[in-house]
Amino acid sequence: MTETTGNGNGAASRPSFGMARPGAPSRAASDADAAEAQEGAEAAPLPPDTVIDLAAARSNSGVDEVLEALDREVIGLVPVKRRIAEIAALLLVDRARARFGLTASRPSLHMSFTGSPGTGKTTVALQMANLLHRLGYLRKGHLVAVTRDDLVGQYVGHTAPKTKEVLKRAMGGVLFIDEAYYLYRAENERDYGQEAIEILLQLMENQREDVVVILAGYHDRMEAFFASNPGMSSRIAHHIDFPDYTLDELLAIARLMVEREQYRLSPQAEDTLAEYLRRRMRRPRFANARSVRNALERARLRHAQRLITGEDQQCGLEELTRLEPADFRASRVFDDGGEQGAAAYAGRSLEG
């Protein structure tokens, strides 16, 4: 016998009180194997000789779309994608197991994302929330992105309600704490950050089914943060490191961004951009994909300026969408032949 979706008797036999939205994903919050609820919470366990079609379960949950979107929109980051695929597989298998009446403890999915600036931590967190929602792990799958400011209060007794308020807003979704190491200030022992961390730890332990906490930050500083908060480190099951992008990956990202903005790169411009990135990567304060985006933003500026001030004021679709090498050449990165400029460049205020 091949099972495809829930046989429907679970949802139908329960009295529905009129106003509940029919399409809303259902989940008994206090129930440990709640993820299975979508397929009929009250269905009897399947007999042991049943065969479940995992492929069908996969396509029904819509996981593949999220993973594909992740593959399409996020370049590189192979270890990150592998880990996400593993988590998705685990949740799917857990759901299949629950249908046979097997129970396992709900996996802890708190994560830490570490990596250099601009390596896609926030983007991946968004996709993660979406994925966990599709797998029935989270009810809503929204992302609440917070920093130290949102969690830590300004005077005694202010922190706890403030942190709780934020946590409540995140329930049913993902709490994304950017630059989490700022929560802990080693130099000031009376800092209220410690209180926020304690409340956070308590929630991570007790409300595991309601909220997934993702801590994000730069690698070395997160290491120091975890070293001084061992309780936090041990409550996080998935420490995911985001590697820096290679030149080819950066170019692929640039192409994706250009396409999304409905521009195109002329073939020469693509070579120039590659050269630009090669030089830029050696400069200080290189922020991976964020630097690529900034470079493209500035290229757009110069492109517009070139069209407005150019001698030929007639322009069509072709001119309006095509970025030329000159739009990148004007950058300061090309100023003094790469490496020698790096030292001088470091003193300047902004990326050129």
Added chain:
Amino acid sequence: MRITQGTFSYLPDLTDEEISRQVEYALGHGWAVSVEFTDDPHPRNDYWQMWGLPMFDLPAPDAVLYEVNECRRAYPEHYVRVNAYDAGYGRQTTALSFIVQRPAVEPGYRLDRTEGSDRRIRFAVHPYALDRPRGDRYGQDPAS
């Protein structure tokens, strides 16, 4: 006697799953949801005690369920209800209110007759629970 106040009170008690779906409905309308409790079940007792502040701008019902469970843990023998407040102009009132916990034993009400002048009789509804002090009205009987 099972008291019937608020929405759904003639139905069997809602499960947590059903509660969160009702809350989801309320949140979908942009209503602010709050949790209240009391041990005075008089029908004219409109103002129950607030369990924390009303929760504004919630995207998902999980937080409400969390607060309901916290309240249940702190007051296992009280009535607990969930209110949804519609702040929209023209309404500005409670849009949905239902009981999510009731004491195990509900003794109900008696009718008090008071004779006034000219043998006129005034009636009053008196919850038996009110004979004991607040916080001590339900659950194990201290006398027994």
